[in-house]
Amino acid sequence: MRKFLSGFVPILMLFGTIGCEKENSETIDSPFTSEMLNRNSSSIPYSSIRNDDGILAFHDMESVVQTLDALESQYLNMETNDINSFPELSGEELTEMEIEFGYNENKPFEEFESYFSFSSLRKLILSRSLAFDKSNVENDPDDNFVREINIRTILNERYELKIGNSYYKFFSGGYIQIVDGDRSKLEDLERDITLALGMSNVIIEGELGDDRAAGCNSMQFDTYNAYNSSVTRRIKCQISHQTWPWNRYVLAETTNYKKKNSGWDKIRT
DSSP states (O other): OOOOOOSSSOEEEOOOOOOOOOOOOTTOOOSOOOOOOOGGGOOOOGGGEEEOSSSEEESSHHHHHHHHHHHHHHHHHHHHHTGGGOTTSOHHHHHHHHHHHTOOTTHHHHHHHHHTTOOBHHHHHHHHHHHSOTTOGGGOTTOOSOOOHHHHHHSBTTSEEEETTEEEEEETTEEEEETTOOTHHHHHHHHOGGGGGGOSSEEEEEOOSTTOOOSTTOOOEEEEEEEOTTSSEEEEEEEEEEEETTEEEEEEEEEEEEEETTEEEEEOO
16 A cells, blocks of 8 residues: 556555445455565566665666566555455455455565565654554654655665665755765764765765755655544645655655544555
8 A cells, every 4th residue: 555656747546435344254265365476586686686784785776776666566466466356345445354364565575675684764664653643643654755665665774775886875855875885974974964065975966954945856745634524534645756866756645544533544545
């Protein structure tokens, strides 16, 4: 249930409405057919990637793009084989079925991370999202400037990546490229990202600091919440600028919620 579409302005609509009663499933087999992904048939260039002491290191930019495309394809194929094979069900019914039978939408990303023994940004955000107080969705940890789950999968918890000899540090205003491969500079940036302004062999894409200019070179995003008349449903709309070394585009998304007790649960469309 995550964002994926290609193109200059990819737009994805997520999570829906409408309800149903859950049936007794004690003797019902899982309706989901997806099995463990086959790495031998995957287009992920495993031989061109390594875990560089907690940072994924890619041989070149092409390897990054190929990996992101492959993770997206694996996710969409799994959704097509499982979730999209039930067109007669409403979004809420699909959500209930996922919970009942333990459908794991994160399987392709978890398998990728497991292969490299890698702690990703995706995993960190997910763990925080599962633990936060759902009575206030404005504090959802998922509201992160890195919007797409395949990109979250290749970044570490500190928003870092290595491509060729360059280290990259991403932030909400753009990214910093350390072209000389000096990893100690990443440690300095973790203490104070504005130190990049005085570093040699560093390229800054975007703006640093709280006074950064809003523009297409940023990774900032805006959020708007709309409620129905009974305040039992809400839609969170987001639009963001996504600026990466391999691409830049505008991404628009919606997330649907249903009020449950004192909290809000995400549901499919």
